[in-house]
Amino acid sequence: MTDGLKQFRITPEEFRVFSEFLERSCGIVLAEHKQYLVQSRLSKIMSENTFSDLKALVSALQRPGANQLKEKVIDAMTTNETLWFRDIHPYDILKNRLLPELHTEQKKKKIRIWSAACSTGQEPYSLSMVIDEFKKANLGAFGLGEEIIATDISSSALQQARSGRYEMLALGRGLDKDRLMKHFSENADGSWTISPALKSRVRFQSINLLGQYSAMGQFDIIFCRNVLIYFSADVKTEILRKMRRQLNTGGYLILGASESLPGLSDCYKMIHCRPGIIYQAI
Structure with missing residues (x-):
């Protein structure tokens, strides 16, 4: 001490x-x-x-x-506890259900995903890897591109995230060796840097979830995982209503494994994916 x-x-x-x-x-x-x-x-x-x-x-x-x-x-x-591909099933749902749906339905606009409370970048970069792997398996998908807006209130976390540089200890928390070798390059000091292609898809910015989000534009998917548990019930409800306004109708909200919607049936429809639950904007 x-x-x-x-x-x-x-x-x-x-x-x-x-x-x-x-x-x-x-x-x-x-x-x-x-x-x-x-x-x-x-x-x-x-x-x-x-x-x-x-x-x-x-x-x-x-x-x-x-x-x-x-x-x-x-x-x-601010809690900056985070993992690569945390809980895995949200990323499987993205790969096997949401991206194929967007590929089929949206031909004439950029795909937009919001990673809220992104901490040091593991979630948005995990999302970028899934998109990259989907595009390689589905040539020509998302011809107008994809954009991941990653936000957090912590300036130090965002600084780390923007660098795209991680120590091996952090990489070992959820990232398998195949993805490490495929998407990162090793630096002289033993740290690793994410590839420019994955990094270019992600834009980081400072956002306080108590504030307004309208300037961020509309999204097809919002990942807001493992942050609402720190808020009061009233604040959580307010945040989720504001997020609904930023989601395209038919878009999807993905919460953390221990989080749920508090009586917002006028905004979202629950969808069971087995495993996992997602919420569709109505």
Whole structure:
């Protein structure tokens, strides 16, 4: 434990005020027993800014011109846990059902997919691999191209994602050797960089899911996986309604394995794929 962390104590009132700030800023809801998480993730910021307690940090966040500090705090509190081809079946559904359907139905426009809360890029690059493999098996598919918009609130995660460069430890989490050799090149320092062809299909940008998405345009598919679990029920419902407005009618929403739609039958229709569930915009 660092010296900064030893001096960092949280009272119940400080935790409450900080939790309200975090939910107001990015939607994340902290359970009451998560004080240890705040301590571990904010200890570096507390030490660098010589804050003696969480109250001092919250006070600083509320001052004018605190945007940079606010960004650092949100960045530290954002979960960047991610895998390549996480849960696998969403990618099988994309390959075996959704891409063939889009190939058949859409001849005159670019295919657009949104990877929401993309973290360090594993999900959008996994999607790009699936598209690449589908196109090689179906010559002439998607003649007008494909675009994956990958968004996150974490600036450090987006910086990593844009680089397309990963250590072997990160690549070992869900990426098989065949895809590694096919889609990556090894660097002198032992890291690996994703191929320019896959990278060119993906565009990263900063998006707070509490904000508006209308400027992003319309999508055929939205992947929003393993992020809604951190939001309150009301915020989750609001986000899913806003996402419906960005989905083409008949387009698809793919959520995480433990996530579901909270009574949005006027927006989406549940489709069982066995394995996996997807939601079609109605």
